[in-house]
Amino acid sequence: MSESARPPARRGPLPRSRGAAAASAVAAVALALPVVLPGPQVSVYVLLLISAIVVTGLSMLMGFAGQVSLGQAAFTMIGAYTAALTAIHGVPTWAGLLLAPAAAGAAAALVGVPLLRLRGHQLAFATLAVQLILLSVVGRQEWAGGDIGLQGVPRLTVAGYEFADDAAYAYLALAALGGTVLVARNIVRSRPGRGLRALATSEVAAASAGVPVALYKQAVFALSAAFAGLAGGVYAYYIGYVAPGSFPVLLSFEYVVMAVVGGAGTIRGALAGAAAVTLLLQVLNDVGTREGMPASAPAVLSYAVYGLLLVLVVLFVPKGLVPTAADRWRRRAPGRRGAEAEAEPEPAPVT
Numbered sequence: 001m002s003e004s005a006r007p008p009a010r011r012g013p014l015p016r017s018r019g020a021a022a023a024s025a026v027a028a029v030a031l032a033l034p035v036v037l038p039g040p041q042v043s044v045y046v047l048l049l050i051s052a053i054v055v056t057g058l059s060m061l062m063g064f065a066g067q068v069s070l071g072q073a074a075f076t077m078i079g080a081y082t083a084a085l086t087a088i089h090g091v092p093t094w095a096g097l098l099l100a101p102a103a104a105g106a107a108a109a110l111v112g113v114p115l116l117r118l119r120g121h122q123l124a125f126a127t128l129a130v131q132l133i134l135l136s137v138v139g140r141q142e143w144a145g146g147d148i149g150l151q152g153v154p155r156l157t158v159a160g161y162e163f164a165d166d167a168a169y170a171y172l173a174l175a176a177l178g179g180t181v182l183v184a185r186n187i188v189r190s191r192p193g194r195g196l197r198a199l200a201t202s203e204v205a206a207a208s209a210g211v212p213v214a215l216y217k218q219a220v221f222a223l224s225a226a227f228a229g230l231a232g233g234v235y236a237y238y239i240g241y242v243a244p245g246s247f248p249v250l251l252s253f254e255y256v257v258m259a260v261v262g263g264a265g266t267i268r269g270a271l272a273g274a275a276a277v278t279l280l281l282q283v284l285n286d287v288g289t290r291e292g293m294p295a296s297a298p299a300v301l302s303y304a305v306y307g308l309l310l311v312l313v314v315l316f317v318p319k320g321l322v323p324t325a326a327d328r329w330r331r332r333a334p335g336r337r338g339a340e341a342e343a344e345p346e347p348a349p350v351t
Contacts, residue, residue: 034170042166049173052274057227063265066200071127077247079229104229149243156237263320
């Protein structure tokens with residue numbers, strides 16, 4: 001039989017349908033959780049979704065652009081303060097929610113000009129320094145409430161509807177997460193997304209192939225910060241209070257651990273990592289606040305578990321939980337290279 005007469009190879013509609021069915025099932029569960037969870041657990045769910053928004057951007061930054069940020073909570077803080085300050089000064093809360101990611105993205109674009117000349121651990125420490133400086137400056141500003149922070153932040157109101165309970169904010173955070181995931185997926189599947197993966201592998205090779213390295217690094221850094229700013233805006237309206245103590249350095253480490261555990265460079269990994277680490281933290285907080293435990297127990301346990309998780313992931317699942325599970329699935333079913341292979345391209349190593 002000639003090549004022209006040979007029937008085309010099938011591309012595995014079954015894995016595609018399974019992937020769509022799995023995504024639909026996850027979406028259905030996510031939509032049902034605010035209704036079926038007990039009241040206190042809905043609050044945990046909202047915080048989980050807020051973390052997932054930040055980690056989605058951080059996963060793109062680390063896995064596709066090859067840049068590591070230890071100060072991502074600084075941009076969450078910028079978004080939260082933007083939303084809180086605008087609302088307190090009479091700006092409609094829905095406008096404050098839109099301004100939150102814009103302010104965080106603009107701040108990242110500004111500080112990224114000098115910072116993105118650095119790479120690897122130098123960039124990581126520089127972003128950490130940015131957060132430390134921001135915490136120090138904001139804590140001394142009277143207009144920002146100083147160390148006490150801003151209290152009585154109004155509830156979010158959109159078209160006359162006030163988000164007044166945990167379930168409403170759960171759906172708001174879920175919608176915000178859905179938007180960030182959609183934007184991230186479209187970017188990583190686009191031509192700039194291929195340029196980002198080339199950039200993470202080798203900046204020299206990417207530049208020789210025509211990739212505008214400086215522009216792409218700046219763009220993904222600002223985009224990841226905008227995602228963090230959006231999460232900060234939702235957080236400010238949900239909690240009704242923002243202060244420098246709400247955004248400690250430990251929070252930035254938490255975001256990095258979530259991205260690495262789930263799988264940096266994969267959107268599903270960001271979601272899985274945020275869920276796993278948030279639930280683990282709830283267990284640790286429960287243990288650390290029991291009678292007889294010292295006041296510092298929750299923080300000490302968190303730092304210890306973060307370090308242990310990073311060591312275990314680097315040793316046994318260096319790609320993260322989701323990419324490792326997907327690789328094992330493909331090895332067990334070598335003919336099925338459907339949705340898992342095509343939905344998210346292989347992330348480049350973080351350097």
